[in-house]
Amino acid sequence: MTLTICTIGFTKKTAQQFFTLLTGAGVQRLIDVRENRVGQLAGFAKHPDIEYFLGAVAGIDYLHEPLLAPSPAIRDAYRATRDWPQYEASFLRLMQERNVPQAIDPAPYDGVVALLCSEPTAEKCHRRLAAELLAGHWNAQGHAVGVQHLSTHAKHP
Numbered sequence: 001m002t003l004t005i006c007t008i009g010f011t012k013k014t015a016q017q018f019f020t021l022l023t024g025a026g027v028q029r030l031i032d033v034r035e036n037r038v039g040q041l042a043g044f045a046k047h048p049d050i051e052y053f054l055g056a057v058a059g060i061d062y063l064h065e066p067l068l069a070p071s072p073a074i075r076d077a078y079r080a081t082r083d084w085p086q087y088e089a090s091f092l093r094l095m096q097e098r099n100v101p102q103a104i105d106p107a108p109y110d111g112v113v114a115l116l117c118s119e120p121t122a123e124k125c126h127r128r129l130a131a132e133l134l135a136g137h138w139n140a141q142g143h144a145v146g147v148q149h150l151s152t153h154a155k156h157p
Helices: 015-024 040-045 049-058 072-081 084-097 126-140
Strands: 002-009 029-032 061-064 111-117 144-149
Touching: 002 015, 002 126, 015 040, 015 049, 029 049, 040 049, 049 061, 072 084, 084 126, 111 126, 126 144
Parallel strands: 002 111, 002 144, 029 061, 029 111
Antiparallel strands: none
16 A cells, blocks of 8 residues: 555635645545534535535545544643643544554555644644554555645645
């Protein structure tokens, strides 16, 4: 299996920027890793609109994967403390409790996929942690998996 896991956030992007980043990277499927996909502040990224726009504008498939979403308790603790190392540790512990990455079917990830969340960049977002966790697991199994963070800001390795 050869694949690229891209990550993208919709915040601080216009719809044009968002879809241009996805199509420019050759994304074939977007995997939504948000727990709450219907918030009013999500704009064009609100479900079910995002699923429609992805197909109509870019020919990209849509999948929701709530196993990769942080719990409300983890999000609330981070909002209260802004302690990123604690957030990372809590999120990775939650992934272990959920048996991720073993519980994730790799089939939908074949090719070029993008993990979607709200944060404008990947540095302090769970989508980066999820992408790295999946890539590490599948690379250890002998697959060729790369991670690319899509952003209108400076490129992130």
